[in-house]
Amino acid sequence: MKKILIVEDDNIICDELSELLTNAGYAPIVLQSFQDAKEEIISADPDLILLDINIPYLNGELLLKELRKESNLPVIMVTSRNTEIDEVLSISYGADAFITKPYNPTILLLRIGAVLKRYEQHSDILVYKDLSINPQKGALSKEGTEILLTKNEMIIFMYLFQNQSRIVSRDELMTDLWNNNEYINDNALTVNISRLRSKLKEIGYGDAIETRKGLGYILL
Numbered sequence: 001m002k003k004i005l006i007v008e009d010d011n012i013i014c015d016e017l018s019e020l021l022t023n024a025g026y027a028p029i030v031l032q033s034f035q036d037a038k039e040e041i042i043s044a045d046p047d048l049i050l051l052d053i054n055i056p057y058l059n060g061e062l063l064l065k066e067l068r069k070e071s072n073l074p075v076i077m078v079t080s081r082n083t084e085i086d087e088v089l090s091i092s093y094g095a096d097a098f099i100t101k102p103y104n105p106t107i108l109l110l111r112i113g114a115v116l117k118r119y120e121q122h123s124d125i126l127v128y129k130d131l132s133i134n135p136q137k138g139a140l141s142k143e144g145t146e147i148l149l150t151k152n153e154m155i156i157f158m159y160l161f162q163n164q165s166r167i168v169s170r171d172e173l174m175t176d177l178w179n180n181n182e183y184i185n186d187n188a189l190t191v192n193i194s195r196l197r198s199k200l201k202e203i204g205y206g207d208a209i210e211t212r213k214g215l216g217y218i219l220l
Contacts, residue, residue, distance in 0.1 A: 072138035
């Protein structure tokens with residue numbers, strides 16, 4: 001049974017969503033502490049998050065931005081504000097879908113099903129040398145040691161992995177990030193690759209990504 005985490009500060013809406021999800025065959029969980037929201041979300045390890053924009057402490061968009069530094073969990077933004085800027089910000093911060101209140105229950109369930117199906121299609125465990133790659137979780141593991149990649153780091157690693165036999169240019173990586181709704185500039189790409197290398201070093205693969213001067217990068 002898929003776990004759906006509800007991040008919403010209106011108790012009536014939480015109860016309505018919980019009942020809707022239960023009747024649809026999901027296992028709803030309601031976030032209890034907004035002060036430690038990111039930590040609670042990661043600890044709960046849900047299959048999908050319904051995240052309201054208007055929540056205490058960090059608003060939903062900023063919480064999503066922070067969450068994406070550590071997790072690729074599927075997120076659907078739920079909000080009463082029906083403006084294009086909210087949708088653009090939500091998608092740019094890494095939301096997988098966006099729905100406004102008052103939502104149509106059938107449409108919400110269809111969105112949830114579509115997002116989960118999309119993630120399931122990419123959930124197979126892949127192998128690079130003696131590393132296990134879990135794209136859905138955004139994790140690399142080796143002999144019981146696991147490192148979590150941010151969404152951008154995983155997109156970069158997967159593109160290099162899928163093109164392992166050749167040099168990948170910086171423009172290619174930035175285009176792939178753009179195609180995944182990740183807006184990133186040249187300096188940010190450098191920072192992300194540096195962080196990815198540092199994390200790979202933790203599991204013995206510090207030299208896995210080689211820079212080819214003037215050409216790009218290659219995963220050895």
